[in-house]
Amino acid sequence: MNILLLVISAIFVNNFVLARFLGICPFLGVSKKLSTALGMTGAVMFVMTLASIASWLVYHLLLKPFDLVFLQTISFILIIASMVQLVELALQKLSPPLYRSLGIFLPLITTNCAVLGCAVLVVQNDYSLIQTTVFALAAAVGFGLSLVLFSGIREVLALADTPKSFRGTAIALVTAGILSLSFMGFAGLVK
Amino acid sequence: MLAPTALLTGMGLVSGLGLAVAAKFFAVEVDPRQEQIADILPGANCGGCGLAGCSDFASAVVAGSISPADCPVADDETAQLIAEIMGVTVEAKDPQVAIVLCQGNIDIAAKKYRYNGLASCASASLLGGGDKGCGQGCLGLADCQRVCGFDAVEMTAEGIAKIIPERCTACGQCITACPKDIIKLIPANSEIHVLCSSHEKGAAAKKNCGTFCLGCKKCEKFYGEIPQIKIDSFLALVDYNNPPTNPEVAEVCPADAIVYLPKDKQTGRYV
Numbered sequence: 001m002n003i004l005l006l007v008i009s010a011i012f013v014n015n016f017v018l019a020r021f022l023g024i025c026p027f028l029g030v031s032k033k034l035s036t037a038l039g040m041t042g043a044v045m046f047v048m049t050l051a052s053i054a055s056w057l058v059y060h061l062l063l064k065p066f067d068l069v070f071l072q073t074i075s076f077i078l079i080i081a082s083m084v085q086l087v088e089l090a091l092q093k094l095s096p097p098l099y100r101s102l103g104i105f106l107p108l109i110t111t112n113c114a115v116l117g118c119a120v121l122v123v124q125n126d127y128s129l130i131q132t133t134v135f136a137l138a139a140a141v142g143f144g145l146s147l148v149l150f151s152g153i154r155e156v157l158a159l160a161d162t163p164k165s166f167r168g169t170a171i172a173l174v175t176a177g178i179l180s181l182s183f184m185g186f187a188g189l190v191k
Numbered sequence: 192m193l194a195p196t197a198l199l200t201g202m203g204l205v206s207g208l209g210l211a212v213a214a215k216f217f218a219v220e221v222d223p224r225q226e227q228i229a230d231i232l233p234g235a236n237c238g239g240c241g242l243a244g245c246s247d248f249a250s251a252v253v254a255g256s257i258s259p260a261d262c263p264v265a266d267d268e269t270a271q272l273i274a275e276i277m278g279v280t281v282e283a284k285d286p287q288v289a290i291v292l293c294q295g296n297i298d299i300a301a302k303k304y305r306y307n308g309l310a311s312c313a314s315a316s317l318l319g320g321g322d323k324g325c326g327q328g329c330l331g332l333a334d335c336q337r338v339c340g341f342d343a344v345e346m347t348a349e350g351i352a353k354i355i356p357e358r359c360t361a362c363g364q365c366i367t368a369c370p371k372d373i374i375k376l377i378p379a380n381s382e383i384h385v386l387c388s389s390h391e392k393g394a395a396a397k398k399n400c401g402t403f404c405l406g407c408k409k410c411e412k413f414y415g416e417i418p419q420i421k422i423d424s425f426l427a428l429v430d431y432n433n434p435p436t437n438p439e440v441a442e443v444c445p446a447d448a449i450v451y452l453p454k455d456k457q458t459g460r461y462v
Contacts, residue, residue, distance in 0.1 A: 058202070
């Protein structure tokens, strides 16, 4: 039951993008096309889950026993950066079109605050390894959900007759705001 | 002091080694020539070669499915450089430019009706071939200007398109975009042109436009034995394989369809 609550909380109530302001950069950057958004979701899901698990292991097996907790940030960043590098290598080989369409936003996962935020939150909330895995996966699903919803709206929006002063980034940000507003409806579902 | 250093070094080593193994496993082999070629290409991604962009062209050249000279935008020097990288030879091609074969501007061209729709030649031409009385007239709604990646199309104040030859790279985008099919590629050094595309008979053409070719054959006769301008169904066509040189032919034309546009021999620009 606890796990289910964790999942619902991470996907809907405390959605990383729409409720916590984390990972806004790819949310706006790669949401023009649904297929690219799905690719990005996959990449973030992979990095977020593995990085959180690795961070948890490093924190609880190395940093804490040796009293090196002050190295938390730099060691987490090291882990995330190498995960991203791995994803980049794999994507370049396995799916060159996706690699090209993600462009700069793929290496930018390194500095994606959603990924680091997830790793830090896991440690802060004192989750167990199983909880960590579930939370990271659910957070990534929540990130993907908002990204996919948003890109679906933007695809339709691209065909709409938007007033000139709203075109481009402006209407994207307005849309993101309204989407966030609708997610506020989940507030209070889980404490 | 020792413990944090050792920890970070250890973590760096482990992830570094892991990545090194992954890099081996996921290695993508790219022909180094592909990058070299992509670097010297114009990089406009205009699609004039028929491929998706310059990097696509580079990989096609490396794969041998397209000739280094097939980039319509690159000059001879670039084509030679690409050929050198590939270790092949290419023949130099004469530089070409596009030209709009119409001078029926709003002052002299009659209109069939008042077009009030979307400002696009493609859309206007769907309605009875456009508002111009002449079926082969420039509609002046700038479809060619919009597709040009090199800013080489100018819309004159009189409402027809004009190509700026210094900027034109002969990529052919405007030719595809023009629904009236009145833009042609010609050798860049030719100076005499028949700026009309109407195959109508004289009287019919005259009704629609102030400058037209009526097919009187005066220009054909002007050149004598081997005519450098030939009439084909009431329209004079310049033989660009053997381009006319004597500018006096322009004065022979009774309807001002033949135009002499002199060019500077050194720069190739219109004087």
